[in-house]
Amino acid sequence: SQQGEEDPQALSIQEGENATMNCSYKTSINNLQWYRQNSGRGLVHLILIRSNEREKHSGRLRVTLDTSKKSSSLLITASRAADTASYFCATDGSGGFKTIFGAGTRLFVKA
Amino acid sequence: DVKVTQSSRYLVKRTGEKVFLECVQDMDHENMFWYRQDPGLGLRLIYFSYDVKMKEKGDIPEGYSVSREKKERFSLILESASTNQTSMYLCASSSRLHRGDTQYFGPGTRLTVL
Numbered sequence: 001s002q003q004g005e006e007d008p009q010a011l012s013i014q015e016g017e018n019a020t021m022n023c024s025y026k027t028s029i030n031n032l033q034w035y036r037q038n039s040g041r042g043l044v045h046l047i048l049i050r051s052n053e054r055e056k057h058s059g060r061l062r063v064t065l066d067t068s069k070k071s072s073s074l075l076i077t078a079s080r081a082a083d084t085a086s087y088f089c090a091t092d093g094s095g096g097f098k099t100i101f102g103a104g105t106r107l108f109v110k111a
Numbered sequence: 112d113v114k115v116t117q118s119s120r121y122l123v124k125r126t127g128e129k130v131f132l133e134c135v136q137d138m139d140h141e142n143m144f145w146y147r148q149d150p151g152l153g154l155r156l157i158y159f160s161y162d163v164k165m166k167e168k169g170d171i172p173e174g175y176s177v178s179r180e181k182k183e184r185f186s187l188i189l190e191s192a193s194t195n196q197t198s199m200y201l202c203a204s205s206s207r208l209h210r211g212d213t214q215y216f217g218p219g220t221r222l223t224v225l
Contacts, residue, residue, distance in 0.1 A: 044216070
């Protein structure tokens with residue numbers, strides 16, 4: 001199974017609402033990253049949180065990491081239609097320098 | 112800004128054809144990666160390279176080969192394309208061989224094999 005698994009698979013909200021996506025993983029990590037992918041495009045790096053950090057902010061993004069539960073969450077505040085995209089968490093795998101991506105959460109923000 | 116480019120956005124090939132997908136990065140990154148992305152499966156690593164002429168198999172290398180003759184260029188080769196290789200192919204690069212280092216992605220090539 002995937003090292004990083006996002007939940008929910010899909011999320012539909014109104015513009016202005018907050019969106020929360022969760023990621024669970026199985027093995028110990030050095031860091032966890034979140035990426036965004038607009039439809040039919042490549043992935044864009046959003047934020048990286050290290051295993052010794054619990055929370056990190058970047059603009060309207062807030063990421064938390066709970067290593068005891070092997071989980072992370074991505075919160076997008078005051079969402080906009082332009083936030084419509086798929087969001088992936090990615091972890092460093094236990095076997096060297098691979099980055100392992102989850103299947104993603106599809107976010108749809110209605111204007 | 113880091114720029115990763117891929118030779119084609121869309122490609123249609125026939126079964127049995129040899130297919131070349133090219134990726135170029137302009138940031139002097141040591142590491143380059145090829146993934147395929149299929150609905151519900153996320154990104155799966157095909158091959159990666161940590162230096163010129165060096166390559167390592169990823170999770171799904173069967174049916175693919177790669178070439179890295181120059182630091183900025185990483186090519187994915189489908190020796191004999193098959194319909195189950197219809198997919199979105201994403202190239203990425205990163206600067207250091209550090210666990211989980213940030214990767215920079217190209218726009219992707221959507222390949223259809225008929």
